[in-house]
Structure formats: structure tokens, C-alpha cells
Amino acid sequence: MPRNFRADIQALRGLAVLLVVLYHARVEPFAAGYLGVDIFFVISGFLITGLVRTQLEQSRFSFWEFYYRRAKRLLPAAYVVIALTTIAAPFFLSDVGLREFRTQVVGALTFTGNIVFWFQSDYFGGAAETKPLLHFWSLAVEEQYYLLLPAFLVLAPRRWWVTGVTSLLVASLVLCLYVASREPSAAFYLLPTRFWEMAIGSLGALLPASPRLAAKLATLRFPALGLLLLIPIAPIGSQHPGVDAALVCLATLILLLSPSRGNVAVRGMARIGDISYSLYLIHWPVLVYVRAVWLAEPPALAIYAAVAFAVVASLALHRFVEEPFRQGFVTSRGRMASGLVAVSVLLGFSPSVAIAATQSKVDFAQIRRINYGLGSACVFSPGSPPQGIPEDCQTTDRPQLLVWGDSFAMALVPGLAKTVGKAGLAQLTMSGCFPAIGVAAFSKSSATVPYYSRGFGKDCIRFNNSVLGILKDRPEIGTVVISSPFATAVSKDFMLLKRSDDTFAEIEASVDGAAEGIKALVEAVRALGRRVVVVAPPPVASFDIADCLERKARGSVILGRYSDCKIYIGDYLRMRSRTLELLNQVASKADVGVISYHDFLCDETTCRTEIDGKFLYRDSGHLSYEGSEVIARKTGLAERLIRAAR
Numbered sequence: 001m002p003r004n005f006r007a008d009i010q011a012l013r014g015l016a017v018l019l020v021v022l023y024h025a026r027v028e029p030f031a032a033g034y035l036g037v038d039i040f041f042v043i044s045g046f047l048i049t050g051l052v053r054t055q056l057e058q059s060r061f062s063f064w065e066f067y068y069r070r071a072k073r074l075l076p077a078a079y080v081v082i083a084l085t086t087i088a089a090p091f092f093l094s095d096v097g098l099r100e101f102r103t104q105v106v107g108a109l110t111f112t113g114n115i116v117f118w119f120q121s122d123y124f125g126g127a128a129e130t131k132p133l134l135h136f137w138s139l140a141v142e143e144q145y146y147l148l149l150p151a152f153l154v155l156a157p158r159r160w161w162v163t164g165v166t167s168l169l170v171a172s173l174v175l176c177l178y179v180a181s182r183e184p185s186a187a188f189y190l191l192p193t194r195f196w197e198m199a200i201g202s203l204g205a206l207l208p209a210s211p212r213l214a215a216k217l218a219t220l221r222f223p224a225l226g227l228l229l230l231i232p233i234a235p236i237g238s239q240h241p242g243v244d245a246a247l248v249c250l251a252t253l254i255l256l257l258s259p260s261r262g263n264v265a266v267r268g269m270a271r272i273g274d275i276s277y278s279l280y281l282i283h284w285p286v287l288v289y290v291r292a293v294w295l296a297e298p299p300a301l302a303i304y305a306a307v308a309f310a311v312v313a314s315l316a317l318h319r320f321v322e323e324p325f326r327q328g329f330v331t332s333r334g335r336m337a338s339g340l341v342a343v344s345v346l347l348g349f350s351p352s353v354a355i356a357a358t359q360s361k362v363d364f365a366q367i368r369r370i371n372y373g374l375g376s377a378c379v380f381s382p383g384s385p386p387q388g389i390p391e392d393c394q395t396t397d398r399p400q401l402l403v404w405g406d407s408f409a410m411a412l413v414p415g416l417a418k419t420v421g422k423a424g425l426a427q428l429t430m431s432g433c434f435p436a437i438g439v440a441a442f443s444k445s446s447a448t449v450p451y452y453s454r455g456f457g458k459d460c461i462r463f464n465n466s467v468l469g470i471l472k473d474r475p476e477i478g479t480v481v482i483s484s485p486f487a488t489a490v491s492k493d494f495m496l497l498k499r500s501d502d503t504f505a506e507i508e509a510s511v512d513g514a515a516e517g518i519k520a521l522v523e524a525v526r527a528l529g530r531r532v533v534v535v536a537p538p539p540v541a542s543f544d545i546a547d548c549l550e551r552k553a554r555g556s557v558i559l560g561r562y563s564d565c566k567i568y569i570g571d572y573l574r575m576r577s578r579t580l581e582l583l584n585q586v587a588s589k590a591d592v593g594v595i596s597y598h599d600f601l602c603d604e605t606t607c608r609t610e611i612d613g614k615f616l617y618r619d620s621g622h623l624s625y626e627g628s629e630v631i632a633r634k635t636g637l638a639e640r641l642i643r644a645a646r
Contacts, residue, residue: 007270008260009043012252014272016040019232021283021310025303032235037138038197038245039228042252044142045149045201052150053161053205066150068333070143071340074277076325077317078139079343081281082108085132086350088285090358091556092292094547095365097130102351104133109344111143118189122451127544130292132285137189144191145198161206165199172196173246180239182455187241194241200249204257217258224251238444239453278314278322286310294560295543295551364550368618371625373403373413378427382459385466389426389474396424398476401642403427404467405435408537409483411623415632416481416641423642426477428467433460434484436517437468437524438499441488441509452488457497458504468524479645480525482518483535485621489514490578511582518582519590531645536583536596538631539572539607540621549615567607593644600635 016039023033055061082105089101100120107116113136120131128134156164172195180187187193207213228251237243260266272279283306290298290306298306330336372379378393380386389399400423403409403416410429417425432451433440442457471477488494494509496517507513522532541562548565551558561568573580587594601607601616609616611634616627623631631637 006259007262007266009047009256010273010276011266011269012039012043012255012273013276014269014274015228016043017276017279018272020280021307023232024284024287025307026297027303029233032232032240032244034240035232035235035244035248038241038248039252040138041142041194041197042201042204042249043256045145045198046205046253046256047201048146049149049153049202049205052153056153056158061150061154063150063154067146068337070146072336073326074139074143075340077278077281077322078108078136079340079347080317080321081285082133082347083350085285086347086354088289089132089351090354092289093130093132094368094550095360095363096368097547098351098355099365101132102355104131104136105351106348107140108133108136109348111140113137113140114144114189114191115140118185121185121189129288130544132288134288135280135284141189141191141194142198145195149198149202162203165203165206169196169199169203172199176241180242181453184239184453185451187239197241197245197249200253201256204253207257214258217254220254221258221260224254227251228255235445240445275311275314275318278317279310282314282317283307283310286313292547293557295548295558295562296560297542298560360554362553364553367615367624367626368546368550369625371407371411371414371618371622371628373410373427373429374417378413378429379407379410380428380430380463382430382456382463385459385463386428386470387466388470389428393428394424394426395420396422399424399426400476400478401425401638402471402474402477402480403429403483404480405429405483406433406485407431407622408485409435409481409535411618411628412481412483412535412632412637413628414625415623415628415630416638418629419632419636420638423638426474428470430460430463432456432488433463434486434489434514434518435464435467435482435521436489436514437464437520439489439513439517439520440464440497441491441494441514442497443488443494445493452494454497454506461497461499461504464521468521471525471530472528478530479642480530480532481535481641481645482521482532483537485537485540485576486514486518486579486582487537487576489517490582511578511585514582515585515589518586522586522590522592532592533641533645534583534586534592534594535641536594536598537576537579537621538597538616538623539567539569539601540575541567541609542571542575542620544620545609545617546615546619546624549610549617565609567602567609569602569605569607572607591646593646595637595640595644597631597635600631 016036019030019033019036022030052061086105089098093101103116104113107113113133117134117137152164153161172192176187176193176196179193227247231244231248235244286306286309290302294302375392377390395417401420403413403425406429413427438461440457440460441452442454443452489496489509490511491509496507496509496513498505498507525532543562545565548558548562552565583594586592611630614626614630615624616630618624
């Protein structure tokens with residue numbers, strides 16, 4: 001063990017990985033256990049900066065030596081996990097999941113995983129719990145920091161070190177706070193908005209040693225530890241990274257600058273810290289694959305068994321891979337470097353080999369492709385409201401029907417376009433933006449639902465206003481069809497952003513608040529002399545319906561009560577009780593017709609998810625292209641909508 005080894009730092013690592021594992025296992029009450037990653041960031045900045053600083057002061061720093069030691073320390077264990085995860089992937093992932101996984105492997109191998117997952121984190125991206133290598137994003141951020149920090153310390157005069165790191169820290173923090181409210185996914189995944197967390201650790205390592213400062217900070221040790229234990233249980237901020245991350249990072253810095261004596265608790269937690277890297281690598285793919293088999297959330301016993309397995313496997317990985325390579329299992333540096341390069345290349349191609357070896361005759365990726373309606377050009381991005389109806393977003397020059405709403409409205413369009421006939425239709429849609437005037441939904445916590453930021457709420461309101469403006473200039477459109485799941489507008493996890501002139505007020509999401517916004521839309525459309533009809537969302541499930549149907553078609557293992565891939569009425573009514581209440585209120589207050597799929601798809605106990613061998617859904621709630629067409633044809637949906645509009 002190194003002479004300057006600090007058990008308290010190893011204990012902090014243990015606490016950090018425990019918080020992350022408990023959060024990923026959804027063990028109450030660690031609602032913000034993801035803050036364990038922020039603890040890791042500060043520790044990494046502190047230790048790496050201290051190492052580089054010492055070597056520079058002793059005139060023995062070498063870039064080759066630095067990166068060689070990092071590679072020897074981090075890559076062997078990571079490569080074993082990537083290899084095992086790849087071998088298992090075809091048995092647990094869907095066609096779509098496998099194709100995403102191939103990109104994830106490349107991201108993990110090139111330390112660009114954070115950028116890969118940023119691109120995969122859009123509205124239509126697969127859920128986080130379906131991405132086996134998602135946790136590699138934080139390793140990528142750290143490695144990117146390791147590329148920049150040593151270069152800065154080598155190139156900058158020593159008198160600039162503290163000032164330079166402080167300036168970069170402040171700039172990164174300001175950028176983070178700005179971006180987090182507008183593009184939460186970017187703030188979460190990218191180095192420029194995470195740099196400040198590691199820079200806090202770096203600054204601590206660069207400060208001159210001061211016994212007086214250490215003594216003062218020692219008095220804050222217990223409050224700092226209290227923060228590290230309390231905030232992951234009861235977060236106080238609504239966005240991440242934000243206030244909670246800042247408090248956790250500062251608390252971690254205090255503990256790093258005020259070394260504590262070893263005791264039973266520290267030594268015990270330090271033992272977990274010893275395997276923290278291996279446990280971090282292993283636990284997530286294990287949980288992803290267990291959830292894939294159960295489709296929905298597995299029983300608690302299965303989750304606990306998965307965590308126990310991850311702990312045992314991490315002990316083995318630490319003992320037989322991580323430690324031997326760290327201590328010089330391969331003594332030849334050239335052989336070690338060439339071996340890592342060769343393994344990197346092999347691992348990069350391995351997902352493609354796995355996909356080819358398990359390729360099905362059925363193109364499930366095509367069946368489950370994103371349903372954009374008439375095309376992706378008709379899906380407007382936040383901040384870019386439509387100025388008119390693009391040519392590709394209408395089936396005739398003078399369409400008589402307008403489909404207005406979010407991704408659920410998009411899913412209606414393929415079937416309606418095939419059955420509406422000469423009347424034609426137009427599509428104006430924005431993912432996640434339910435159709436209403438003067439009101440929109442945004443998430444209370446951007447850490448858990450990053451797409452729905454407060455800025456998104458403003459963009460949604462502007463989008464709906466733009467659609468109304470376009471409608472004024474298109475008199476040939478006589479019927480407006482609005483569609484959405486309307487779930488976010490009544491969810492307890494969301495707020496409503498209400499616009500009054502040029503000001504925006506935040507109110508609690510409620511049936512009444514959402515109903516008023518939809519009623520305002522109906523009245524505004526009718527004031528233009530047009531008719532309106534609402535399409536209720538299709539029955540939804542708590543699991544990925546299309547994934548279940550694909551697994552059943554492949555003969556893969558499916559455990560739990562949803563193995564028949566049907567939607568159970570009781571579950572659906574419970575999940576969407578507030579949405580159904582909202583639609584009833586809208587029908588009454590706005591005197592508008594509401595068309596539902598319920599009678600066609602459901603009996604007294606279950607709802608169908610496939611007809612004539614065709615998948616009706618592409619995920620847990622959106623209709624597939626084929627599903628949209630099957631339902632539209634069999635129910636005469638276009639004619640029903642035109643008749644019901646008023």
C-alpha cells in the first residue's frame with residue numbers, strides 16, 4: 001500500500017459507489033443517489049492534480065508515463081466488462097437496442113461515451129435503463145479532463161495554476177447553470193458543463209498546504225459528511241447539475257482537505273472503496289439485463305439478487321483483473337500498449353459480429369422505427385416554431401384536415417394519410433408538447449426527466465401559438481385534430497408554465513389547469529370558424545410493448561406477469577386515471593368530441609397489442625406505422641374524426 005494512502009478517500013469512494021448503486025437499484029429513499037458521481041468527480045480532480053503537481057515539482061512528469069498508468073489502471077477491467085456485456089447483449093437487447101449498443105461500445109472505447117449518450121438522449125431515444133454501457137459516460141468525462149488538465153499544468157507558469165483553474169471553474173459553473181435550464185441533457189453529459197466539479201478537486205490539490213486551514217476545515221467535517229448523506233435522500237434543487245451537485249462537491253472538498261483518522265466506519269467503507277471501480281463497471285449492465293427479462297420493474301428480490309451478484313463479480317474483477325494489471329502483471333510496456341490497442345479493435349467490431357450472428361429474418365428495427373408521421377421534417381424542434389406548413393408535411397396542396405399535437409399525434413398520421421382520401425391532411429407536431437394555448441408542462445427535476453426543461457415549456461407555448469397563427473392563414477383547413485397522451489400536464493412530477501402576456505408563471509400541474517389550456521385552444525380554433533376533435537391516447541403500458549412482442553417472436557426469455565405482451569385494463573386505468581379525468585373535463589367544459597381506441601382494442605380485462613401479426617406499438621405507448629394504418633382502416637378513423645368534430 002502506498003505510503004501516502006488515505007483510507008478516508010477510499011471510504012469516500014465507497015460512499016459514492018454505494019449511492020450510485022442504490023439509486024440505480026431504485027432503493028428508497030435515495031432519490032438523488034446519482035450525486036455519487038459528483039463525489040467521484042471531485043475525488044478524481046483532487047488525486048490526479050495532486051499527482052501531476054508533485055511530479056512536475058520533482059521534474060519527473062511524463063505524458064507517456066501518465067497516460068500509460070491511467071490506461072493500465074482503468075482499461076483492463078473496463079474491457080472485461082465491455083466484452084462480457086457484448087456477449088450477453090444479443091440475449092437481452094432488441095434489434096434497436098443492439099444497434100444503439102454498437103455505438104455505445106465505440107463511445108466507451110474512445111472515451112466519447114458522454115457525447116454518444118447525449119445524442120441518444122433525445123425524446124425518441126431509448127430509455128436509460130435499456131442502455132448497458134450508459135454509466136461509461138462519467139468515465140469519458142473524467143478521461144477528457146485528464147487530457148486537458150496535465151497539459152494546462154505543464155504549459156502554464158506555476159504562478160498561474162490556482163488563478164487559471166479558478167477561472168475555468170467559474171466559467172464552467174456559469175455555463176452549466178445557463179445550459180441546464182435550456183438543454184439539461186447537454187449540461188448533464190458534456191465536459192464543459194461538468195468541468196467545474198473536477199476543477200473543485202483540482203483547486204483543492206493546488207492550494208498551498210496550510211495546517212491552520214486544515215484545522216478550520218476539520219470543524220466542518222461532520223456537517224460536510226451530513227450533507228453527503230442527507231442531500232442524496234432529500235435533494236433541494238430542481239435541476240442537475242445544480243445546487244445539490246455544488247453542495248455535494250464542496251462537502252467532498254472539505255473532507256479531502258481535512259484528513260480524518262481511520263476508525264471502524266472508515267475502514268469498512270474503505271473496503272467498499274477498494275472495489276468501487278469494479279462495482280461501478282459491473283452493477284449497471286447487470287441491472288439493465290435483469291430489467292430486460294422482466295420488461296417492467298422486477299420484484300425486489302430479483303433486484304437485490306442482481307446487486308449481490310454485482311458485488312461478488314466486482315470482488316472477482318478487482319482481485320483477478322484490476323489489481324494484477326495495476327501492480328504490473330504485464331511488465332513490458334510495449335506489449336501492454338499493443339495488447340490494449342488490439343483488444344480495443346476487437347471489442348469495437350464485436351457488437352457487429354454479435355448482431356450478424358443473431359440476425360433475425362424479421363426486420364424488427366424497421367417495424368419499430370420511430371413514427372414521425374409524414375416525416376421527420378414535420379417534427380419541429382424546441383426553439384424553432386413553424387412559420388408555415390412545409391410541403392412535405394401535407395398530403396395535398398389544400399388539405400382539409402390538420403393533425404396538431406405531440407409524438408402521439410405524429411403516430412396517428414400514417415393511418416389517417418392512407419385513409420383520408422382526397423380531403424388530405426397536414427401535420428404540425430412537436431415532441432412532448434401537448435396541444436394547448438398559454439400553458440405547457442415542464443419537469444420538476446431535470447435530473448430525472450431531462451427533456452422537459454422550463455425552457456422547453458416556453459418553446460412549447462410558442463409552438464402552439466405559431467400553429468394557431470398558421471391556421472388563420474389556411475382557410476381550407478376545416479377540421480383540426482388534436483392528440484396527445486396529456487400525461488405530463490397532470491403529473492405530480494411536472495409543473496405547468498402559464499403564459500400571461502409576456503410573463504410566465506409556474507403553477508402545480510393539475511387537471512383544471514390543463515383543461516383550461518386545452519379549452520382555450522378549442523375556443524381559439526372555433527373563433528376562426530373551424531371544427532375541433534380530440535383523439536384520446538391509445539392504451540399504454542408500464543413496459544415496452546414492442547420490445548415484449550419482439551422478445552416473444554424471437555423466443556427470448558420473458559419473466560413476470562406481462563409475458564403475454566398484453567395491456568391489462570386495471571394497470572392502464574390506474575396509470576392514466578388523471579389523463580382520463582382530464583379528457584372527461586375537456587369534453588364537458590369545451591363541448592368537444594373525444595375519440596377513443598378503447599372499444600376497438602380492449603375487452604373487459606386486456607387490450608390487444610398486435611392484430612394479424614402486426615405490432616400495433618413501437619414502444620410502450622406510441623403506435624407503429626403498421627399499427628397506425630391497421631387501426632385507421634379497421635375503425636374508419638378518418639370518417640369518425642370528421643363526423644365527431646364540432
